Amino acid sequence: MTRVLPLSDYDYELPEELIATAPAEPRDSSRLLVIDRGSQNLEHATFRDLPRFLKPGDCLVLNRTKVLPCRLIGKKSTGGKADLLLVREQGPAQWTALASGFKSGQTLVFEGGMTATVAGLNDEGEYVIRFATSDVRPYLAEHGLPPLPPYIAKKRLASRADAERYQTVYARDEGSIAAPTAGLHFTPELLDRLRAGGVTTAWVTLHVGRGTFRPIASEDADKHAMLAERYEVEPAEAAAMRAAQSRGGRLVAVGTTATRTLETLAASPEGLRAARGESSLYIRPGHRFRAVDALITNFHLPRSTPLLLACAFAGRERVLAAYREAIARRYRLFSFGDATLIL
Secondary structure: OOOOOEHHHHOOOOOHHHEOOOOOOOHHHOEEEEEOOOOOOEEEEEHHHHHHOOOOOOEEEEEOEEEOOOEEEEEEOOOOEEEEEEEEEOOOOEEEEEOOOOOOOOEEEEHHHOEEEEEEEOOOOOEEEEEOOOOHHHHHHHHOEOOOOHHHHOOOOOOOOHHHHOOOOOOOEEEEOOOOHHHHHOOHHHHHHHHHOOOEEEEEEEOOOHHHHOOOOOOEHHHOOOOOEEEEEOHHHHHHHHHHHHOOOOEEEEOHHHHHHHHHHHOOOOOOOOEEEEEOOOOOOOOOOOOOOEEEEEOOOOOOHHHHHHHHHHOHHHHHHHHHHHHHOOOOEOOOOOEEEEO
16 A cells, blocks of 8 residues: 655644744753653753753764855846745856856856856756856855745845854854754853763765755655755764664754765765765654664754654654644744754
8 A cells, every 4th residue: 555644734723923924042041841752741841951861982973064155136237136045056167056047148246346147047047057167165155145935035135144043063064955943042151061061063064965954746745855965974973873772862953954974874885984976765654763762853844854863763642743833832933933852
């Protein structure tokens, strides 16, 4: 019998006013909803309380990808606004982008005199953009805007100030078009407190691309396919994770991207070893977790792949009940919102 995973089962009533359009300050002052899978209890805390819920020997696994300032706003040769999100670099002067209303052959003009030509659409519905110079990354560093999610961008313009705040404090490897938002709550001081309490850290890199946030188009969510995203795990980091497991510590994934990286490795014959490649792992209810023991993640959009991942880890009814509780208590939602800890 063919399995059906109704997407409507992963919907909930979303009060628009709870969507956070700005981050909490300081970072670790955001709220933390703790979901205990064993006791079925919910506990309300603050993110800086995290050391209270972790144990000596546990290992935090964090994604140290760095967000590209890849949103560009300029003008079309016809005079209309050109607003695009660069997605993938295909060569020194060629990128794919998400946008609307472009025509093949159209010239785009951006701040500082940068120009580009629309070369057409690819098979994935992305525009191919050819810039007049190969120095696109330096240009983005100076003129690009942070790629804030659409539900924030429609409420306010991105600013240069967002460049620091829509980035984890430990970001290192540039390549993402969205932040691994569960990590936005950490401060250097909080990480130091966790280490002082015997919690170790290990780092992975998964560059967030369209695959993380692409909508599920089919009502049967089982038919969705994730787009591949690049990941890398260095030898020392894999060794730190294996050491935590050998001493009985938990691997605590910080975010759905770290979770997918760990579960991609764990599904391979080599297990938690140094590796680099692409992952298109789609984690939804029915997935057997082989590596992740606990999960720190933000609240997720209805009917989204990150929500299905959280439900796979903690159970649909438990997660949606926790969301109802959070909404009743006016938690702030999504990328700049509050967090959950699932134990």
